[in-house]
Amino acid sequence: MKKKVKYKMGxxxxxxxxxxxxxxxxxxxDTKAATKSNIYKMLRKYDSLYIKLDEGTGGRGIYKITDVDGGFLLRSGTTSKMHTTFEALYNSLAKFLKNDKYVVQQGIDLLEHNGRSFDIRVMVQKNRSGQLETTGIIGRLAKPKKIVTNFHSGGTPLPVSTLLESHLNKTDRAVFIKELESLGRRASIVLGESYRSKKAFGVDIAIDSNMKPWILEINTGPDMSIFNALKDKTMYRRILKYSKF
Known part of the structure; x- marks a missing residue:
């Protein structure tokens, strides 16, 4: 009999x-199951929401709802559709909500670089002693007019320092990046309590316009290849080394 995975969570x-x-x-x-009631209540609370596949990866199955004058703007990929009422919006969402399990998440007003949104991926891995360490940090710049930053959805991997240049001076950037690395490790230690056998975590962090970091998601099977896209291969080599422990 196949052993049941105890801690499989979306x-x-x-x-x-x-x-x-x-x-x-x-x-x-704020994250909840994507029921009609939850979507309605959260639209009254937040300016924008994201609808995401509970177990989706690589930027698949992501929709953004923005409360605008005259109704609700629903975006997916590079397409947009306006709905004048909540009922019309929900009818459009219901087509795919009935087939898969989705979550609804509070929208974060992402920082931008050259008019394009970006977020951060922090790689955290177990060292030779089994302790979690931050081994890499990288920025993901969204493709123009796209709502997702994922590498496999056309996002551009860039050094975090480059993306923060127009927001912080050099000294403050270095301090802030260290804080992001520390946050990634802290978040991984927490989730690691439930995923004790996992050796690597990919922590996705959004930064809002007030420079507050938000933990969007933690991937328990993170893709390491994004770090190979950087010109400087130092982080990628470290990540590969740790992956062998």
Missing amino acids: KLGKHLFMSKYSSINALLP
């Missing part, structure tokens, strides 16, 4: 687990 399960920890719960965007 985005919602991970969110609920991590929200019990006071060290990071204030940095988790």
Whole structure:
């Protein structure tokens, strides 16, 4: 008989687990099951929402809803559609919500670089002693007019320092990047309580216009190849080395 995986969780399960920890719960965007009631209530609370596949990866199955004058703007990929009422919006969403499990998440007003949104991926891996260490950090710049930053959805991998140049001076950038690396490790330690056998975590962090970091998601099977896209291969070599422990 095949052994049951005890801790298999999608985005919602991970969110609920991590929200019990006071060290990071204030940095988790509000996330709920994508029911009609939850979407309605959250649209009254936030300017924008993301609808995401509970177990989707690589930027698949992501929709953005923005509350605008005259109704609700629904975006997916590079396409947009305006709905004048919530019922019309939900009818459009219901087509795919009935087939798969989705979550609805508070929208974060992402920082931009050259008019394009970006977020951060922090790689955290177990060292030779089994302790979690931050081994890499990289920025992901969204393709023009796209709502997702993922590498496999056309996002451009760039050094975090480059993306923060217009937001912080050199000294403050270095301090802030260290804080992001530390946050990635702290968040991984928390989720690692539930995924004890995992050796690597990819922590996706959004930064809002007030420079507050938000933990969007933690991937328990992170893609390492994005780091190979950087000209400087130092981080990529370190990540490969740790992957062998």
